[in-house]
Amino acid sequence: MARALLEVQGITMKFGNLVANDNVSFSVNEGEIVSLIGPNGAGKTTLFNCISGFYKPFSGKVFFEGKDITGKPPHQIAMMGLTRTFQIVKPLKDMTVRDNVLTGAFLRSSSRKEAEKITDEVLQLTHLWEKKDMLAGSLTTADKKRLEIARVLATKPKMVMLDEAMAGLNQSEIKEAMELCVKLNKSGITLLIVEHIMEAIMPISHRVIVLSAGKKIAEGKPAEVTNNEEVIKAYLGERYYAKSKKLNNRL
Numbered sequence: 001m002a003r004a005l006l007e008v009q010g011i012t013m014k015f016g017n018l019v020a021n022d023n024v025s026f027s028v029n030e031g032e033i034v035s036l037i038g039p040n041g042a043g044k045t046t047l048f049n050c051i052s053g054f055y056k057p058f059s060g061k062v063f064f065e066g067k068d069i070t071g072k073p074p075h076q077i078a079m080m081g082l083t084r085t086f087q088i089v090k091p092l093k094d095m096t097v098r099d100n101v102l103t104g105a106f107l108r109s110s111s112r113k114e115a116e117k118i119t120d121e122v123l124q125l126t127h128l129w130e131k132k133d134m135l136a137g138s139l140t141t142a143d144k145k146r147l148e149i150a151r152v153l154a155t156k157p158k159m160v161m162l163d164e165a166m167a168g169l170n171q172s173e174i175k176e177a178m179e180l181c182v183k184l185n186k187s188g189i190t191l192l193i194v195e196h197i198m199e200a201i202m203p204i205s206h207r208v209i210v211l212s213a214g215k216k217i218a219e220g221k222p223a224e225v226t227n228n229e230e231v232i233k234a235y236l237g238e239r240y241y242a243k244s245k246k247l248n249n250r251l
């Protein structure tokens with residue numbers, strides 16, 4: 001049986017009177033690609049922040065490999081093998097691409113030689129090798145997103161949480177990002193992905209979890225979720241329903 005790598009149990013997070021996450025529970029098994037979707041303001045990033053230690057949830061627990069990580073600091077959670085990227089990428093823009101990735105590698109290794117070896121492997125894997133000497137601030141959006149992923153990979157994670165890593169990318173860049181996700185997953189990394197580009201994540205996800213107004217409203221295989229009436233009404237409607245209706249009208 002698949003082993004739960006991440007277990008989120010009844011997470012509630014409030015900002016004043018606003019309940020951003022309302023008793024959310026789910027788990028991610030080792031080796032899975034799970035996507036977390038939902039309308040703007042549904043609470044996806046807040047949940048990422050609660051899981052990765054950037055927020056201490058109001059109530060509920062988070063377990064990674066069976067260990068309680070609720071409220072532990074982000075660097076400690078990263079040391080355990082769970083890391084995340086940010087929706088708004090923040091590379092150290094006056095440092096080179098390679099040095100940016102090195103900062104991640106130093107979490108795993110205190111030896112410079114070893115950290116450089118990890119860094120160079122990750123630069124090859126993420127197709128950033130040719131740009132390793134460029135200043136991070138001069139990269140395109142797509143390459144900045146790639147660098148964010150590279151920095152995370154250099155920490156040698158067991159599981160990566162990607163927060164809108166495909167936002168702002170063009171079609172071919174999205175395809176490359178999808179391929180990278182599949183490649184990382186095949187190399188043994190479990191993925192939890194927040195994304196609005198349904199066309200990109202549905203084909204690569206094993207399971208999808210849907211949040212709406214802070215609550216989990218559905219969970220299942222991509223085909224199950226896209227046919228779920230509540231999900232269509234709360235979220236997919238705008239994107240999927242109109243598109244399929246247009247198509248049906250034309251037939």
Ligand SMILES: Nc1ncnc2c1ncn2[C@@H]1O[C@H](COP(=O)(O)OP(=O)(O)OP(=O)(O)O)[C@@H](O)[C@H]1O
Binds near residue numbers: 041
């Ligand atoms: N630091 C904060 N202080 C106060 N309210 C916040 C804070 N962060 C998020 N919120 C509110 O919590 C709710 C959930 O926001 P969150 O960013 O988690 O949603 P999201 O699903 O990630 O949205 P999006 O898809 O637009 O990124 C929103 O109403 C938002 O305004």
